[in-house]
Amino acid sequence: MAALAASLLAALPTPAAARAAEEPKPALKIVGNATQPVFSRADAVHQQVDIETEVDSDHDGKRDTIRMRILRPKETDAGLKVATIIEVSPYWGGGPDVPFHDVDLDGDGLPAGTRLREDARQPSLAAAGPVTYSGYYDNYYLPRGYAVAQVDSLGSGAATGCSTSGGRNETLGAKAAVDWLAGRAKGWDPEGEPVGATWSTGDSAMMGISYNGTLPTAVASTGVKGLKAIVPISGISSWYDYYRAGGGVVAPGGYQGEDTDILAKGVNSRTRPEVCAPVHDALTARQDRVTGDYGLFWRERDYLPDVRRIRAGVFVVHGFNDWNVKPKQSVQLWEALKKHRVPRKMWLHQAGHSNPMPLRMEEWLRQTHQWFDHWLYGLRNGVLDEPKVDVEQADFSWKRQAEWPARGTREQTLRLNRDGLSALPGLPVGQSLTDAGRTVRAEDLVASPDAANANRLAYTTGVLRRDLRINGVPRVSVRASLRGTSPYVTALLVDYGRDERATAGTVADTAQPAVCYGQGVPGDTGCAYRSRHRTESADYKIVSRGWLDVRNRHSLSRQDKVVEGREYGLRWDMEPQEYVFKKGHRLGVVLISTDYDYTLRYPAGTTMSVRAGVSSVTLPVSP
Numbered sequence: 001m002a003a004l005a006a007s008l009l010a011a012l013p014t015p016a017a018a019r020a021a022e023e024p025k026p027a028l029k030i031v032g033n034a035t036q037p038v039f040s041r042a043d044a045v046h047q048q049v050d051i052e053t054e055v056d057s058d059h060d061g062k063r064d065t066i067r068m069r070i071l072r073p074k075e076t077d078a079g080l081k082v083a084t085i086i087e088v089s090p091y092w093g094g095g096p097d098v099p100f101h102d103v104d105l106d107g108d109g110l111p112a113g114t115r116l117r118e119d120a121r122q123p124s125l126a127a128a129g130p131v132t133y134s135g136y137y138d139n140y141y142l143p144r145g146y147a148v149a150q151v152d153s154l155g156s157g158a159a160t161g162c163s164t165s166g167g168r169n170e171t172l173g174a175k176a177a178v179d180w181l182a183g184r185a186k187g188w189d190p191e192g193e194p195v196g197a198t199w200s201t202g203d204s205a206m207m208g209i210s211y212n213g214t215l216p217t218a219v220a221s222t223g224v225k226g227l228k229a230i231v232p233i234s235g236i237s238s239w240y241d242y243y244r245a246g247g248g249v250v251a252p253g254g255y256q257g258e259d260t261d262i263l264a265k266g267v268n269s270r271t272r273p274e275v276c277a278p279v280h281d282a283l284t285a286r287q288d289r290v291t292g293d294y295g296l297f298w299r300e301r302d303y304l305p306d307v308r309r310i311r312a313g314v315f316v317v318h319g320f321n322d323w324n325v326k327p328k329q330s331v332q333l334w335e336a337l338k339k340h341r342v343p344r345k346m347w348l349h350q351a352g353h354s355n356p357m358p359l360r361m362e363e364w365l366r367q368t369h370q371w372f373d374h375w376l377y378g379l380r381n382g383v384l385d386e387p388k389v390d391v392e393q394a395d396f397s398w399k400r401q402a403e404w405p406a407r408g409t410r411e412q413t414l415r416l417n418r419d420g421l422s423a424l425p426g427l428p429v430g431q432s433l434t435d436a437g438r439t440v441r442a443e444d445l446v447a448s449p450d451a452a453n454a455n456r457l458a459y460t461t462g463v464l465r466r467d468l469r470i471n472g473v474p475r476v477s478v479r480a481s482l483r484g485t486s487p488y489v490t491a492l493l494v495d496y497g498r499d500e501r502a503t504a505g506t507v508a509d510t511a512q513p514a515v516c517y518g519q520g521v522p523g524d525t526g527c528a529y530r531s532r533h534r535t536e537s538a539d540y541k542i543v544s545r546g547w548l549d550v551r552n553r554h555s556l557s558r559q560d561k562v563v564e565g566r567e568y569g570l571r572w573d574m575e576p577q578e579y580v581f582k583k584g585h586r587l588g589v590v591l592i593s594t595d596y597d598y599t600l601r602y603p604a605g606t607t608m609s610v611r612a613g614v615s616s617v618t619l620p621v622s623p
Contacts, residue, residue: 022157026075026084027441028145033371033381037071037143041109044142046071049187049195050158053176056273057154057161057169064154066173067182068187071138072147076199082375083228084147084181084204085137088174088219089212092150093157093269100257101289104247104438104601107485114181136357137207140365146372147200151177153215155276156269162276163267164283165260166239166301171218178204178219182226203376205312207231207368209355210325211267213317217333223309229375231368233317234325234353237333239301240294240556242325246572247552247559248292248488250598260287260301267330277510292549294556307336313343313375315368316357320578324353331473331576334404343384345371348578360398365389391471394580404578405472409622414461416478416589416615421461428613435486435593437604442597446494446590457610460496460588468581472620474544474574476593479614481567484606487551490595491617493544493574497585540588546574547599567611589617 029036047070052063066088076082109340154173155163164170179185182202203226206216208615214236220230236242242261244250251258261283268276286297299305314337318330330346337344345367349356357364367390370383376589387400401407417426436455449458476491551559553570562568581587593608594601 003194003467004288005441022116023141026073026078026080028080028377030377030379033373033379034090034369035144035146035379039143039145041071041139041142043074044138045074046070048190049180051176051180052186052506053154053161053169053173055169055172057164057167057173057279057335059278060160060275062160064173065159066154066161066168066176067152067158068149068177069133069151070147070149071133071142072199073142073145073517076147080145081199081201082145082147083372084149084202085141085372086147086149086177086181086204086206087137087208087212088151088153088177088206088215089208090153090156090163090170090267090269091211092152093267095156095267095269096265096273098262098265100255101260102308103251103599105258106603116249135355135373140369141372145370146376149177152279153211153267155264155273156267159270161270161359162225163264164279165216165264166218166236168300170215171222174206174215175219175222175224178206178224178227202226203228204370205229205231205376207233208235209233210235211355214325217303217314220310220312220314221303223304223306223311225311227312229315229371231315231317231371232330232333233356234319234322235329235333236325237303237329237336238298240298241328241332243287244292244294244298244556245598246546246548247294247556248547248549249289249600250292250547250595252325253597255324256597257613259283259289291559293552293558295468303498304332306334306339307333307342310337310340313371314345315371316344316346317349318347319349319351319354319356320576321350321352322354327576328473328573331404336530345383345388347390348404350394350396350578351392359392363398374484391578393578394582406622409472412621413616413618414587414589416457416459416591416610416612416617418612419458421587421589421617426613428611431457431612432607432609433591433593435484435602435604435606435608437486437594437606438596438597438601439604442490442492442542442545442590442592442595445490445592446588449496449540449586449588451588455545455557455592457591458588459590459612460586462586464581464583464585464587466583468587469579469622470581470619471574471578471622474546474620475588475618476546476570476572476574477616477618478570479611480550480570481565481609481611482550482562482593482606483564486593486602486606487562488593488595488599489550489570489572489608490576490592490599491546492542492590492592493577493617494588494590495541495543495579495581495585496539496588497582498539499541499582499585543579544574544577545595546572547595548572565609567609 029038049068050065152159154161176185181197181200213232216230217232316330373379374383389404414421415425418429445456
């Protein structure tokens with residue numbers, strides 16, 4: 001009997017085990033179809049993993065690896081499974097200064113050779129430097145039941161491989177983070193022991209700005225399973241349209257002379273960066289700064305043809321005053337998503353290359369929170385029932401609408417007549433300009449449209465009797481001929497009239513502290529900011545620009561011979577825009593050849609002859 005009693009007692013659970021069995025398994029807290037902030041940021045678990053990719057881009061005989069740094073609620077060690085918000089970047093590790101290509105060219109429409117400019121040494125997309133969970137992702141989303149992760153893109157930081165400015169290897173490198181979270185890729189902890197994401201639901205989202213906002217689209221375009229949502233902010237959808245336009249070499253704003261090779265070298269912060277020299281030399285050879293044509297090199301970096309593969313919900317964000325990653329990048333992505341019926345949402349604002357949160361903090365957090373809750377946790381919160389598009393207006397108020405361009409938008413064509421812009425054609429009259437070459441900026445050429453200026457042709461309307469809102473892509477159609485060395489024709493859409501206007505790109509100069517989320521960590525308070533646009537008074541503003549290399553008048557993929565003095569029908573697009581020309585102002589179109597801050601710069605003197613009366617601009621005008 002004693003032995004039986006002892007056996008029965010041994011079979012009984014201990015008090016600690018009994019309490020553990022009674023304790024509920026940790027779970028998300030959902031109230032009103034929204035995850036609630038119940039998990040401690042201060043107690044979060046930090047995890048570091050090196051993940052194997054599918055590629056060997058540094059050609060060392062081993063598959064490249066990426067480094068992922070993760071913060072997750074401590075409850076994930078007790079059985080809680082969470083989704084992950086990922087930000088992949090080539091910038092976490094900093095990078096070297098790299099001289100840019102020379103853009104002042106000699107010769108007849110062809111570069112005399114590639115030279116490097118010593119006075120341009122900054123990477124173009126984002127500030128480089130070591131970062132430890134900067135921003136608000138960890139402070140806002142981790143308490144609501146998300147893991148957050150930073151990933152070193154190939155060739156940067158603690159990753160191996162080589163940076164290639166949007167090449168396929170970078171896409172597959174970032175994709176490996178999604179695969180590891182879903183159990184499809186190998187990973188190792190800092191001690192070299194294999195480790196899996198046992199705490200992960202297998203689902204993830206990607207989010208970021210600029211290069212960090214480009215990689216989400218790249219990865220989503222592979223159709224990878226488990227990537228449920230992306231938020232590309234000021235991201236690139238086609239690298240050709242970042243470094244080229246209309247068949248010509250056209251720089252991102254502020255970074256004349258940069259190209260894929262310069263950027264790749266600028267983010268090459270990996271250990272032993274010299275191993276990537278052959279890869280970067282291949283970029284220089286293949287990117288083709290001579291013709292500017294679209295080819296296989298650029299197709300590899302063009303995500304638009306693969307939009308049909310996207311399985312994620314896509315929340316696109318862009319600023320109309322972003323001349324670094326220009327608005328075309330998001331607008332053409334938006335149209336491709338619509339064509340292939342990919343679930344989508346969009347914010348368009350009047351700032352530049354910047355984080356949209358300070359513009360409208362509470363609403364930004366509400367909508368992104370809804371987006372992630374819906375796609376990653378399946379919450380029926382109505383996010384897909386709301387208007388798809390939020391657009392910031394000229395007065396900085398916001399409008400919600402079902403589409404962009406707004407429904408009811410129609411095309412209005414204005415003729416470039418000798419006496420100005422008019423809905424009616426004028427007499428076909430020849431007019432000419434002489435290219436100022438590398439000596440004058442476009443901002444100086446558009447000034448004083450009524451004064452004589454041999455280096456431009458300026459066409460304006462009369463004083464507007466009511467506000468005129470455009471939203472969409474302005475298009476130019478010009479009958480013109482060229483004599484000289486420069487193959488470029490540039491069109492500028494200009495608002496003439498004194499006004500207080502937002503300064504492009506700067507939104508935080510007058511920022512006021514608002515609300516902090518979570519406990520914060522040193523150097524990362526988790527504080528969001530409200531801020532107002534800084535304004536300045538001006539007599540004119542360049543609203544949009546568009547460029548064409550006349551050798552590519554028929555195709556971006558090939559050049560056709562240009563006969564000097566022969567008149568051609570030229571058609572090209574300007575950058576998409578949402579803008580109001582106010583009552584009392586004038587709308588103008590200015591034609592020039594070289595655009596100092598964007599195009600290659602040939603010697604001055606090219607003559608451009610335009611046939612007024614039959615040339616025109618077509619504007620997308622909304623009610």
